[in-house]
Amino acid sequence: MTAETAPDHHSQTHWFLVGMRGLFSLPAIILMLSFVGFAAFTAEAKIPVGQVMFMTGIVWALPAKVILVGSMLSGAHIATAFLAVTLSSVRMMPMVAALIPEIRTSRTPTWLLLIVSHFVAITAWVFAMEHVRDVPRSGRVAFFAGFGMTLTTVNILLVGLVYGAVSEFPPIVSGCLFFLTPVYFLASIWVSARHRVIYWALGIGLALGWLFAVIAPEYDILLAGIIGGTLAWWVERMLRRKEAAR
Amino acid sequence: MSFDGPWPYIYIAIAGWLATDFWRWSGVIAGNRIDEKSEVLNWVRAVATALVAAVIAKLIVYPTGVLEASPLWLRLGAVAVGAAAFFAVGRRPVIGIGTSIATLALGLHMLGF
Structure with missing residues (x-):
């Protein structure tokens, strides 16, 4: 019997608390280190701490915030900033769309999913895709909400606390802090893959991500995602059909 | 502003x-x-993963801050050594990540950062 079908004797509160405990996991700690770096970056850029905490809670995704801060610093028109942030955030749609069928039950109300979707960003997504299979289906939304809300709240407070306190790290430390994020994402996606198509998408996405960053830096992530993902899906489907025909 | x-x-x-x-x-x-067992979900999963992979590639190839001044071969080497350690010990993320970061730190140190 797997977590999918096992009867669940625990309450929603129990699964919310189990999700909260995810704060003491490797991905959460790596994300917090990234937010320490973000706080140092915004302090150096002289963005008031209240605005930094506000955007941490309301935007949440770190790449989107880096682009937003860049727009604020360059004095970009609000429409230009909106366009830049929107383009960087299209990836949220397939990420959320892939997560929803894993966590909802037939009775989960849509408004609840709309609320918890706010807490989706790369780290929470990778963590959730890895761990929801260990949670009975009826507890998954509570589990994700517990993790996402705690992680967001703690990072809002963290940014407020360390803002200004961190002036400058030694270069090796800040270099390693930055590098933690990509290597953590790589290892975590690999171990959490439950479908063969994930390995293909990871490999092709890395290669095309590099290629498009060189030839079309404005739309690199989008192009690599849509073209690379479709290619990975097509290749894996061909393989599956070949195996079925054998 | x-x-x-x-x-x-x-x-x-x-x-x-x-x-x-x-x-x-x-x-x-x-x-x-989307139905959980549909082919559409397979495609959505692939696109979502490829998007995140592209973000990873960009962080490695075009980092910001201190790493901007580091050579690409060092960053790729750190990923490769970390990946080798990750697979050698039976896919343990902590080992892979730790080895990769240690390789990067050593390289940065030797290059005088």
Whole structure:
């Protein structure tokens, strides 16, 4: 019997608390280190701490915030900033769309999913895709909400606390802090893959991500995602059909 | 822009919050219509993973801050050594990540960072 079908004797509160405990996991700690770096970056850029905490809670995704801060610093028109942030955030749609069928039950109300979707960003997504299979289906939304809300709240407070306190790290430390994020994402996606198509998408996405960053830096992530993902899906489907025909 | 008054908060809410949550909400609407065992979900999974992979590639190839001045071969080498350790010990993320970061730190140190 797997977590999918096992009867669940625990309450929603129990699964919310189990999700909260995810704060003491490797991905959460790596994300917090990234937010320490973000706080140092915004302090150096002289963005008031209240605005930094506000955007941490309301935007949440770190790449989107880096682009937003860049727009604020360059004095970009609000429409230009909106366009830049929107383009960087299209990836949220397939990420959320892939997560929803894993966590909802037939009775989960849509408004609840709309609320918890706010807490989706790369780290929470990778963590959730890895761990929801260990949670009975009826507890998954509570589990994700517990993790996402705690992680967001703690990072809002963290940014407020360390803002200004961190002036400058030694270069090796800040270099390693930055590098933690990509290597953590790589290892975590690999171990959490439950479908063969994930390995293909990871490999092709890395290669095309590099290629498009060189030839079309404005739309690199989008192009690599849509073209690379479709290619990975097509290749894996061909393989599956070949195996079925054998 | 000036960072005084309510305007920066309005700016963050429109250009930051609406610009990101619009896509999350679209994902909920789309995800609600996808059957868990359908081929469409397979494609959505592949696209979502490839998008994240592209973000990873960009962080490695075009880092910001201190690493901008580091050579590409060092960053790729750190990923390769970390990957080798990760597979050698039976896919343990902590080992892979630790080895990769240690390799990077050693390389940066030897290059005089």
